[in-house]
Amino acid sequence: MPLSLFDDLKRSGFHSSILTTFSVDPAFYDANIQNRLRSFACRNNLLMADSSMLEQALEQMPEAFVQAGRKYLIVPISGKGCFHPKIILRYGKSKARLLLGSANATSAGWGSNREVLSALDWSHDPENAGSAVHLGLIAKAHDWLMARLPALRDPDLGYKLDLLETLSPWLADMPRMQGAQRLEDDSLIDLLFSDPDAASGLGDALIGQVEGEVERLVIVSPYWDDGLGALRRLHAAFGSPPVHVFLSLAGEPRVRQSTFPISALTPAIKVVFHPLGDRIRHRFLHAKVIMAQTKDHDYLLYGSANCTIGALGTRRAPGVNCEAAIFRRLRRGTVDRELDLGYSREIPLEDIAAPEKEPAASSGPTPFHPGRIEVKGDRLIWSYPDDISPAGAHFLIGGQRYKVEASGGMRPHVSVSRTITEATVIVRVELSNGRVSRPVIVSDPDILKAAAPNPLAGNLKNKLDAVLSGAIDLIEIARDVHLIFEQDAASGRKAAASSSGGGSSISASIVGRDYDSPEAFRQALGFKSDLYSSSIAHPDNPALQVILQIVLNGIVELEGSDSIDRSDTEAATILGMGEDQDDVGSDDNAVARASPKVVGRLGPAVPIDRKIFERNRVALTRSIARFENYVGVIAASGGAVDFDFVTRTLFMIYLMLYGSSRPYTIEGSPAEVLIPFSGIGTDEQAEGFLLRAARLMRVVWGTSFKRGLMARIPLDRELEILPAPVLTLVILTRWILAAILHEARSTPSAKGLAAILENTVPQVFVATSAFALTDPQQIETAIGQMARHIGMNKLQASAIQKIVAELS
Template sequence: MKLYERFGEPGYHTSIITTFGVDFDAYENIALARLRGAGCTNNILITDGRMLTHALGGASLPPEWAGRHYTVSGVTNAGVFHPKLVFQIGRKGGRLIVASANMTASGLAGNLEIAGLHTCTVEASDDQRVVSAAWRFLQRFLDRRQSAIAHQLDWMIARAGWLRDAPAPDDQPADADVSLMTTGGAVGIARQFLRRIDQPVERLIAVSPYWDPDLTALSVLSAALGAPPIALVIDTDNGLFPRDALQVLPNAQAYSLKALTDGRFAHAKILIAETAEADHVLFGSANCTMAALGADTWAGNNEEACTYRRLPPGALVKALRISALLASPTSVADIRAHAVEEPLPLPELAAANPGKFEARYDVLTWWPPALPFAEQARIELLTVAGGVLAATLTPYEGGDPSMRRYRITGTEERPAFARLRMADGTQSPPAVIAHLDLVRDALRERRTMHAETATQRLADETEEGLWLLEALDILENAEAAQQAAPVTKTAPDTPTPTQDEKPGQMLAYDQFIAGRKLRSDASAIGASSLSGSELSLVRGFLNRILDLERTTPASEEVGNNALLASFNRGDETSDGDGGIEQGGEFNTVPDEEPPPSIDERRLRRAQAHTTRAQIVQAVEQFNSRIAKAATGGRVTSIDVLRLRAMIMVVCAAGSSRDEIGNDGKGRKETSLQVLPLSGDENWPRLLGRVLFAFFGGNDPAIRHVLIDDEHRDVPADLLETWATCLCAVQICLAMARRHKAHAGLQKPFALLEERVYRLIGLRRDELEGTGTGAVFERLTGRFAERLGLVSKEVTDRHAATVKTMFAGT
């Protein structure tokens, strides 16, 4: 097989790939690009820890997407971390590729390698047991202390319940024709292999690029099998085979691979024990060395993974097309003398390891290496291009002694790497920083047709409309359908400076506001509670059309009753659902000359009436949804996003005219504006009802908004919604002051204004800051004039309200 072509096959949402050495350019442009293109967005790369340091220190081009589109982990063990697995999981099954190839350009497309494919469904089978065994093996190397990796694993299991319920790897029958043989237990791979051979071996075929200098592992196998003839299939020209050691194995004969290599490096590792009834085959990552295979009383010190297969006699020799070369032995004289390669500086690389790093928004977590220099080292944050960020790291006190946490300030740019600057001025190689929110954002399953259509419309549209609420519903339902099981938190959350809160809590809004930590600078990295959700696309649309895109007591009861009476229309749309089914929505039709005919005017009025009824129905449905969520004590960030969308839809539909369809003189308006200024279905009253649903009543819904305590401050998406609410209530107040028909609403709107500003609980710097202020300003500029208002009047009232709130502070 061409290994790299397999990465582009669909059906899997998760991949875990292991390798000894890594070439990030090859992984990202050959493997990752194909994986993501096929819908496999949850990707983890595991490599030998020293080789990871080696690659990041300059042996490879630096990664562009590590810690953002995928996570990368380094493993350090007594020998080397050497398995080459491609583990992929989907809802309907999984597959495992056991190979000899590293995740390098030569491994993927240059060397002569071997790979075996195991594909399974949700039904029990031998291959499913192999996939399950691989999952058990891989979990040993996945550090759940790192929140990004823990989230990736939980996300995978939530979408592959069959893997969680699959038979345990220990259930692999001893006589199975296929199984996975790995290190990590008391029995090495060699002993596992030998136990499967139940007949006299007529010939042992060994293919390997690397060998013990004295062929110890091969001698152990030969003795255990009764010294059968041994065929050593080698590259006779590369100088890697210890030809002088052949004298200890008189039953061994060398055969040249030259006819098959065509100049390529032969990197495949295969053992074939031929018996009269079957061929017992072992292939994968293990070279024919003691470190990889072990012996009777020693399991080896590498981490390896191989496939065992029981095949019909001669099947693999035929498949590999090596029958002809096995007929022509090579003399020892024709084998190039053994040239001892300069070993990789593994001890030096281990000593240069800067540790592991993870960022959760503006909190950096560092797991320092157990090395003396780490105590005095200073952390430097780097960009993707390798430049040093002018950021300040403020340490948190206390907490788990195995890790250190820092607050990142002074930059809005997300660091890609971290390195250590020593007291003597020297520096360590960089390490990848895994960003929890960015990794979470990268996780997507293939969308349904409806979700894809909604996504495309969010990318193409430039105007609000009922379609926006429909798109929000579609994406929310599609995301809910993907949740086959709840995703549980297993990793520690972002700590407080005193480490005195439980991790993973969902806090009610008032509780969150009371306990949040103040930001000390305006350039801190912002967070979104929609991170990892398809609903972030709706937020992105709303920010795009506002040009805000960034990758972003008793007295109360009286007031509540007055507000409720003011915003209650007392009637309902008779068939709002029917109108939605008919497909009516905001159609952007510019006014044209000559003036429309009488029939055209009638049609437009009918269309406007239908769309108006749909908006009224949407408001009622929104209010019912929020009331139900508040009663259940669980108002989500999606509900808050829906509030923002609902407000913008009503504002976009608002008109400065008292009656829609009046084509007399006046302000020129578009067919989007179907809500009149007067009448029962006027836009100020509808806006008031939307706002009252969230901020009104004795137990307002905002108090039941739940925020993950991973956020150190109000998430950016909530701030954008609160700014939208502030702007909406100021627009309503301005209209009530200007329009005589709404003069009676001035007091209710003033009461609502007070509640909105008080309940959102923002500080003065947040109310006047660039983030909230920019949203307020853009909304005012977008809607004030088209609603017959003056922008300055709206913004001045907001500024005055804030000043009054904080007078004397």
């Protein structure tokens, strides 16, 4: 029955896809395939393409690869022959769908050609008797595809495959089946794959399945051997039955139509040619079908394999191509009926054109593969194979030559303008000896991850989304804060330890505790500090992206995963990284008494039941204690710290601040907050936001930078801009330090604390300068935005600003 591939992509419930193609049509895949997949939430997409055809497309249509290396990944597959399978395999959490046939991922394959294909579905459905068989066949296809991918997987491919496996737990328990499987209707089915290293070819596999005398050999094939070697072999193996070949001819000679090498026929093979379809509504016949028909059964092979030795192989030897096909044993007449094969009409030999001669292959040196090139800021970083020297090399981009540099512990790289890296970049590498590489697509790892991020646990995601929309109070997250700390473990992320080219593929990292002072570390890094030029934050972790969005909404816009699909002109999501609402302050006249219940405004007081208020107070207090313990365990471990820790710290500071500033009214009583903001100089001091936050910052930064947790973060030397979470934490820390110093100085009963803070605050403040010199104007602007958002009185905000400037 007819099948629309376009409609098929509308099926939902899939998170990942692998497509294979011989012919490469980048504009079609970009606009029509991956776009449709993404619109139905299938975001982790991989295209496996024949390397020679991909190189040809990169030469002829480089501008058509709009989202390659950004929204999806293309993997070139090379070998003795061509990579020729046509497979669409989609993966869901507990389902899968396999399409296998003759259609390339091109506009012709999906729109204008006559193609043949079949679909196999699997899901956890005990009522479906054929489900186990389908799963076994899908397992066979998955295993074969994995074996075709490079053994040394670069980090981009490693990430996508790890994500696919994490989101498809059923892959680990798939049954592996051998031989044809029997279905409920007593028919047989199998998937047959061939590659140059196989023990035998597709021709042997089909011949071995046929039982009984073959009365008719039927073939549909757009391409043939010049000498008809594959046809002769099948004809002889099946006992020299009559041969029927179906072609499609057009009324207009300039239109592409079927051909056949008539001159290669001999009296030993009698071939009758029949039309398939009519000449008026002509469509090029690209389907590949071989049927051996016996008295009782149709033995059918269809998929990517033409009737050629390269596809089918010879006796006990595979073809040189990689091919994929479906074998079926059906009741006799089934194929004739389903494909509308009629044997009464014949095509005269004189109406059949001979195939055009293939142009001779160029005899020049074979271009080499240069390895992996990735985007980092305004640099293109090169991970080269071990047998290549980068000395004296140049990158060729859009007619321009860029000299490759290697300095400062970085891998070889080229600096380009931001306008170049904002779109897909295609590079050839010219070595010092004049050799020029194949064109390669530059990957943008951050955008690739943001385009296909790890999912969130459903309950946590729903709550975070509800907080963003205002449907629930942020304090509701306090009871689930442990999920945020444990989200990495739940997601099952794996480190991409594999590489694409030996030791040159991994950049060196730099750690603060290896340096004697914050200044020495800062100079070694050479980072720029700019909130508005930062790269994607946590591209593979949407939990932390949403948390950043909640915490920082309004300060700076960053790219993330949410808006990947909103605009094809924007490479990544815009995260509204908002006002760091850590600046609620206390009144200037709050001297020697408990801090006021409400400091600043996050909106009008919220009416709430006393039981709910107390429950929320307990949840917040527990979450703060849990986080303090979490930080203490990390501090005691002595191990490395990552950027996820920084964002979790930002979130907890914000949650504490929220609890100390969001007003609630309980049964008509005056407004209250869950925890005091200041309490400095009173019995509430130890439970107040300022002291607890300052204590956390003392551990995070250390009074001596080398002792702080931030000195344990391994930083990539190849980065140019200080990551936004670190820069934001710098700003918040400085604000907290200035705020608590202001409170202690202005509270007579806190003179002892003030004396301690006068000594420790400058030490922690200095540690915050370790990563980059921060623009004072950006700090002032961010703090001003925070004060306005919270409703801090101007005198208090101005006093804190002055202390920040004093400490700077």
